[in-house]
Amino acid sequence: MRGFDLIVIGGGLVGGAVAFGAARLGARVALLDEGDVAFRAARGNFGLVWIQSKGAGMPPYAHWSRQSAALWAGLSDALSEVTGVAPALRQNGGFAFCLSDDEFARQAERVQRMHNESGGIGTRMLDRAELRAMLPQVGDEVVGAAFCPIDGHANPLLLLRGLQAGLLAKGGEYLPGRHVDAIDYDGGFTVQCGAERFTCAKVVIAAGLGSRDLAPMVGLEMPVTPLKGQILVTERVRPFLDYATHVVRQTDEGSVMMGDSQEDVGFDIRTTTPVLKDIAARNIKVFPLLREANVVRTWGALRVMTPDGCPIYEESVSHPGAFSATCHSGVTLAGAHAMALAPAILGAGLPPAMKAFEAARFKSGKINVPSF
Numbered sequence: 001m002r003g004f005d006l007i008v009i010g011g012g013l014v015g016g017a018v019a020f021g022a023a024r025l026g027a028r029v030a031l032l033d034e035g036d037v038a039f040r041a042a043r044g045n046f047g048l049v050w051i052q053s054k055g056a057g058m059p060p061y062a063h064w065s066r067q068s069a070a071l072w073a074g075l076s077d078a079l080s081e082v083t084g085v086a087p088a089l090r091q092n093g094g095f096a097f098c099l100s101d102d103e104f105a106r107q108a109e110r111v112q113r114m115h116n117e118s119g120g121i122g123t124r125m126l127d128r129a130e131l132r133a134m135l136p137q138v139g140d141e142v143v144g145a146a147f148c149p150i151d152g153h154a155n156p157l158l159l160l161r162g163l164q165a166g167l168l169a170k171g172g173e174y175l176p177g178r179h180v181d182a183i184d185y186d187g188g189f190t191v192q193c194g195a196e197r198f199t200c201a202k203v204v205i206a207a208g209l210g211s212r213d214l215a216p217m218v219g220l221e222m223p224v225t226p227l228k229g230q231i232l233v234t235e236r237v238r239p240f241l242d243y244a245t246h247v248v249r250q251t252d253e254g255s256v257m258m259g260d261s262q263e264d265v266g267f268d269i270r271t272t273t274p275v276l277k278d279i280a281a282r283n284i285k286v287f288p289l290l291r292e293a294n295v296v297r298t299w300g301a302l303r304v305m306t307p308d309g310c311p312i313y314e315e316s317v318s319h320p321g322a323f324s325a326t327c328h329s330g331v332t333l334a335g336a337h338a339m340a341l342a343p344a345i346l347g348a349g350l351p352p353a354m355k356a357f358e359a360a361r362f363k364s365g366k367i368n369v370p371s372f
C-alpha cells in the first residue's frame with residue numbers, strides 16, 4: 001500500500017491545481033482520476049479568467065475571484081518554469097456586451113451593485129463610441145459594454161496539461177483510471193480504488209460531479225448538479241479580438257470560440273441545433289465579421305454547479321484532514337487553488353475567511369441566484 005502526504009481525488013482543473021500547488025511546496029502528492037468515462041468540465045470549457053460578475057450577493061466569492069486574478073500570472077510563470085508549458089494567459093481586460101438599452105441598464109446596475117458590495121476593481125460601462133474606440137469590429141447592434149481591466153482568458157487544455165506535467169515534474173503521481181470507491185478513516189485516510197489502496201494524511205475531494213457521492217464518506221456535503229453549456233469553434237481567422245469577452249474569444253491559435261448556453265438538462269452533453277444557432281446569431285450581431293467564418297467543431301459539456309453557484313471549500317469536522325473543493329469556474333480560480341488553497345490545506349487549514357464557503361450555507365434558506 002503506497003502512502004502520500006496528500007491525495008487529491010479528481011484530475012480536472014480544480015484537483016489538478018490543488019495537486020500542483022501542493023507538490024510545488026514539496027508535499028508527496030497523488031492525483032487520482034477516474035478517466036475518460038467521466039464527465040469532465042475541464043476538457044469542455046470556454047477558458048475565461050472572468051472576474052467582473054463573480055460574487056454578486058456573496059462578497060467573499062468576489063474577493064476570492066479577485067485574489068485568483070492576481071495570482072494567475074504567478075501560476076502561469078510557475079507552470080512555464082517547471083514544465084515549459086505556458087497556458088497562454090492573456091489578462092488585459094474583458095467585455096460584457098449589451099445588445100439593447102435594457103441590457104445596458106441592467107449591466108450598469110450590476111456593475112454598481114458589485115462595486116457597492118465588494119469594492120471597485122475598475123469595471124466601467126462603455127457607450128458605443130468608447131467601445132468602438134477599443135474594439136473597432138463590433139457591430140451596429142451593440143449598444144455598449146461593461147469593461148473590467150482584470151478579466152482575461154487562457155488556453156484551458158494547456159492549463160490542464162501544464163498542471164499534470166507540473167505535478168509530475170515536482171515528484172507527484174498522476175494516477176488515471178482510478179475510480180475511488182471508498183475512503184476509510186482511522187486518524188489517517190485509506191483511499192480505495194477497486195483492489196488498490198492508498199494511504200494519506202490529508203485528502204481533497206475535487207471530483208467535479210463525482211464529488212456528491214464521495215463527500216459523505218468523510219462527513220462532508222457537496223450537493224453539486226450538472227448545468228450544460230454548448231460551445232462552437234470556428235476555423236482560424238486573422239487576429240481581430242485581443243480581449244476576453246463573456247460570449248466570444250479568439251484563442252491564441254486564431255480560432256474563435258463562441259458560447260455558451262446554460263441548460264438544466266441533467267447528464268446530457270448532446271449538442272442541439274437551435275441552441276447553437278442562437279449562440280452563433282448573437283455573436284454575429286456582436287462581431288459581424290464572424291458571418292464569414294466556418295464552424296469546425298461544436299460540443300456540449302457539464303458545469304459543476306452548487307445550489308448558489310458559489311464554490312464549496314470546507315474541512316470535515318468528523319474527519320479532520322479531509323477537504324472539499326468545487327466551483328463552476330475552475331479556470332478563473334486556478335490561480336487561487338494552486339497558490340492559496342493548496343498551501344492552506346497543507347498547512348494550518350482553511351483561514352477563517354473561508355468559512356463563508358462551507359456547505360452549511362445551503363441550509364440557511366437564503367440561496368442566491370448563480371452568477372457567471
Ligand SMILES: Cc1cc2nc3c(=O)[nH]c(=O)nc-3n(C[C@H](O)[C@H](O)[C@H](O)COP(=O)(O)OP(=O)(O)OC[C@H]3O[C@@H](n4cnc5c(N)ncnc54)[C@H](O)[C@@H]3O)c2cc1C
Binds near residue numbers: 040180331
Ligand atoms: C461549457 C462550459 C464552459 C465553461 N467556461 C468556463 C470559463 O470560461 N471559465 C472558467 O473559469 N470555468 C469555466 N467552466 C468551468 C470549468 O470547466 C470547471 O470549473 C473546471 O473544469 C473544474 O472542474 P472540476 O475539476 O471541478 O471538474 P471536472 O473537470 O469535471 O473534473 C472532475 C474529475 O473528477 C474525476 N472523478 C469523478 N469522480 C471520481 C471518482 N469517484 N474517483 C476518481 N475520480 C473521479 C473525473 O474523472 C474528472 O476528471 C466551464 C464549464 C463548462 C461546462
